[in-house]
Amino acid sequence: MKKVIYLLLIIALHANAQERLTPEMLWKFGRVSNPQLAPDAKQILFEVKKYDLAANKGTNIVYVMPPSGGNPVAVTDDATNAFNAKWRPDGKKITFLSSADGSVQLYEINPDGTGKKQITTVNGGISGYKYSPTLTHIAFTADVKLDRTAAEMYSDLPETKARIIDGLFYRHWDSWHDYAYSHVFVAGYSDGQLTGEASDIMKDEKYDAPLQPSGGDEQFNWSPDGKKLAYTSRKLNGTQEALSTNSDIYVFYLETKNTVNLTENNAGYDTEPAFSPDGRKLAWLSMRKISNEADKNRLMVYQFENRNTTEITEKFDYPVEQFEWIGSAQAGQIIYFIAQYQGTRNIFMTEEKVKKTGAIYSAVEPVTIGDHDYLSISAKSPDKKTFVLVGAKQNMSMPTELFNISAKGTETQITFTNKALTDNITWGKVEKRMITTTDGKQMLTWVILPPNFNPQKRYPTLLYCQGGPQSMVSQFFSYRWNFQLMANNGYIVVAPNRRGVTGFGQDWTDAIIGDYGGQCMRDYLSAIDEVSKESWVAKDKRAAVGASFGGYSVYWLAGNHQKRFKTFIAHCGMFNTESWYGSTEEMWFANNDNKGAYWSTPRPKNFDQSPHKFVQNWDSPILVIHNEKDYRVPITQGMEAFTAAQLKGLQSRFLYFPDENHWVTKPQNSVLWQRVYFEWLDNWLK
Numbered sequence: 034m035k036k037v038i039y040l041l042l043i044i045a046l047h048a049n050a051q052e053r054l055t056p057e058m059l060w061k062f063g064r065v066s067n068p069q070l071a072p073d074a075k076q077i078l079f080e081v082k083k084y085d086l087a088a089n090k091g092t093n094i095v096y097v098m099p100p101s102g103g104n105p106v107a108v109t110d111d112a113t114n115a116f117n118a119k120w121r122p123d124g125k126k127i128t129f130l131s132s133a134d135g136s137v138q139l140y141e142i143n144p145d146g147t148g149k150k151q152i153t154t155v156n157g158g159i160s161g162y163k164y165s166p167t168l169t170h171i172a173f174t175a176d177v178k179l180d181r182t183a184a185e186m187y188s189d190l191p192e193t194k195a196r197i198i199d200g201l202f203y204r205h206w207d208s209w210h211d212y213a214y215s216h217v218f219v220a221g222y223s224d225g226q227l228t229g230e231a232s233d234i235m236k237d238e239k240y241d242a243p244l245q246p247s248g249g250d251e252q253f254n255w256s257p258d259g260k261k262l263a264y265t266s267r268k269l270n271g272t273q274e275a276l277s278t279n280s281d282i283y284v285f286y287l288e289t290k291n292t293v294n295l296t297e298n299n300a301g302y303d304t305e306p307a308f309s310p311d312g313r314k315l316a317w318l319s320m321r322k323i324s325n326e327a328d329k330n331r332l333m334v335y336q337f338e339n340r341n342t343t344e345i346t347e348k349f350d351y352p353v354e355q356f357e358w359i360g361s362a363q364a365g366q367i368i369y370f371i372a373q374y375q376g377t378r379n380i381f382m383t384e385e386k387v388k389k390t391g392a393i394y395s396a397v398e399p400v401t402i403g404d405h406d407y408l409s410i411s412a413k414s415p416d417k418k419t420f421v422l423v424g425a426k427q428n429m430s431m432p433t434e435l436f437n438i439s440a441k442g443t444e445t446q447i448t449f450t451n452k453a454l455t456d457n458i459t460w461g462k463v464e465k466r467m468i469t470t471t472d473g474k475q476m477l478t479w480v481i482l483p484p485n486f487n488p489q490k491r492y493p494t495l496l497y498c499q500g501g502p503q504s505m506v507s508q509f510f511s512y513r514w515n516f517q518l519m520a521n522n523g524y525i526v527v528a529p530n531r532r533g534v535t536g537f538g539q540d541w542t543d544a545i546i547g548d549y550g551g552q553c554m555r556d557y558l559s560a561i562d563e564v565s566k567e568s569w570v571a572k573d574k575r576a577a578v579g580a581s582f583g584g585y586s587v588y589w590l591a592g593n594h595q596k597r598f599k600t601f602i603a604h605c606g607m608f609n610t611e612s613w614y615g616s617t618e619e620m621w622f623a624n625n626d627n628k629g630a631y632w633s634t635p636r637p638k639n640f641d642q643s644p645h646k647f648v649q650n651w652d653s654p655i656l657v658i659h660n661e662k663d664y665r666v667p668i669t670q671g672m673e674a675f676t677a678a679q680l681k682g683l684q685s686r687f688l689y690f691p692d693e694n695h696w697v698t699k700p701q702n703s704v705l706w707q708r709v710y711f712e713w714l715d716n717w718l719k
Contacts, residue, residue: 295342
């Protein structure tokens with residue numbers, strides 16, 4: 034009897050035991066996204082993507098639930114694999130895209146999951162869509178082939194795959210130009226049917242809208258009366274497009290077929306136009322400086338009556354990421370937005386005050402305050418009594434879930450997609466430290482400790498080098514650079530917001546331009562040196578790891594670390610700044626951050642700070658990871674670094690992915706990445 038009781042006790046303890054976070058477990062999490070409140074704010078739809086590691090693919094399902102919480106109800110199934118879901122403007126249908134029947138097309142379905150109907154049959158499929166609020170038209174985006182291939186130019190050579198190239202931008206991100214351009218189309222619509230033939234509002238223009246490769250539906254929007262359509266485009270091509278960020282906001286008038294450029298006087302990015310609820314104004318995001326993709330992202334408002342444009346966030350020194358209008362002409366209108374703020378992504382608001390002298394806006398005020406990242410929001414105020422704001426939120430210890438946010442900023446979790454998994458994981462403590470840099474500044478540094486941390490022990494420690502380079506180390510829950518996964522493998526992670534990252538004021542961001550090997554590298558060393566004063570850091574078991582500019586940082590530190598690190602891991606990093614400059618695609622970034630080309634006079638110092646200039650000092654094992662379809666940092670950068678390590682006789686390994694771009698997105702590739710990553714670290718640091 035005692036043996037039976039003992040056995041039952043062991044089984045019970047095992048059932049309640051905490052699990053260690055693993056690479057495989059990351060692919061069990063449902064990935065929550067795209068919260069969209071219904072027009073009456075009584076329901077919210079959202080999407081959850083779930084992956085099958087064995088099948089090496091994922092499927093997306095659309096759910097609905099009350100915004101106050103409750104049990105989510107699936108609207109679509111695995112076979113449909115619906116994405117880009119929205120409410121139809123009357124709230125009676127849910128709309129989405131799916132490629133279940135071949136190419137990507139638009140569908141409608143009842144909120145209870147019945148009555149699925151295909152709306153478009155566009156040859157080659159569509160990539161995005163928006164219904165007019167009046168339900169009289171649908172705008173959609175689709176590719177239009179306007180360039181000829183070499184085989185078409187020389188009809189007697191039909192089998193040639195050669196390209197004849199007369200300008201830059203012949204390849205971008207992870208694909209070669211396909212001779213086609215993304216255009217905005219408008220089609221009539223009535224009661225679930227397209228009426229008449231769709232009209233290309235950019236006919237014969239060799240420009241893209243939305244911007245490629247990652248622009249989406251946020252870059253075009255209807256006016257409330259359905260008479261105007263605003264969209265984003267960079268009307269440049271070839272080498273000029275590769276040299277400039279100068280996109281603009283265009284307004285197409287449905288009745289006259291005229292198109293007006295509202296931002297021709299601004300030299301930088303203008304994106305994501307959205308009309309106010311009364312239709313009298315248009316807001317968008319804007320960067321002032323040409324060719325600086327990390328300039329402050331400002332919130333602008335244009336008034337159609339007087340043609341005045343106002344920067345709403347002029348006194349707010351943080352970049353805006355997404356915004357939502359709510360309100361009415363009589364009560365004034367409020368803009369809620371997400372901004373990168375001091376190592377977090379929080380929600381802010383500014384309110385329009387209607388005066389006799391015109392509309393003015395109040396100072397920016399925080400709505401949420403906390404160490405977390407809001408990735409997207411949806412806000413509605415269908416009447417004077419109702420206010421609903423829902424956001425998709427994550428932090429380093431929580432995959433994305435939805436939260437209801439009150440007008441006073443109280444946050445209530447309403448989805449628990451991953452609770453069964455996360456409740457059984459032991460999470461490491463995340464500490465927030467302010468570290469003094471060599472020039473006397475205060476730098477926010479996240480320190481992630483292993484679960485069940487024991488200060489009496491000594492732990493191997495990783496310096497995480499952020500990419501971008503203008504990219505904040507926020508409270509992100511990454512499926513590749515996952516700090517909790519590293520902590521669960523017994524590592525302390527030191528993640529500094531070094532010079533050049535966003536979210537700490539524009540001066541801090543701009544400080545890296547033309548100085549890749551300068552203050553930002555001293556910031557890294559300040560962070561690892563300061564945290565290494567703790568007795569629980571094993572100073573003889575430290576590594577520097579990172580990707581993209583983080584990979585550049587790893588290569589640079591490998592030649593300048595003065596015995597701090599025992600090993601290094603660089604993924605898709607820039608190794609030779611000169612050869613990278615001559616093979617990357619977005620030349621505006623290369624020119625802006627380097628302050629010119631390597632042949633410029635005077636010669637920009639970035640080229641003399643290039644990591645390959647310090648290879649003679651490399652003295653530690655290094656793992657190089659690189660992806661074939663990465664055209665931002667081409668594969669030759671990783672090959673050059675691995676060749677240097679091998680010829681110097683250093684212990685080194687090259688992990689090569691032939692089917693990935695700058696990221697690692699395929700489930701089995703991701704698990705392999707993590708296995709090789711930890712095998713390398715464990716071998717050298719444990």
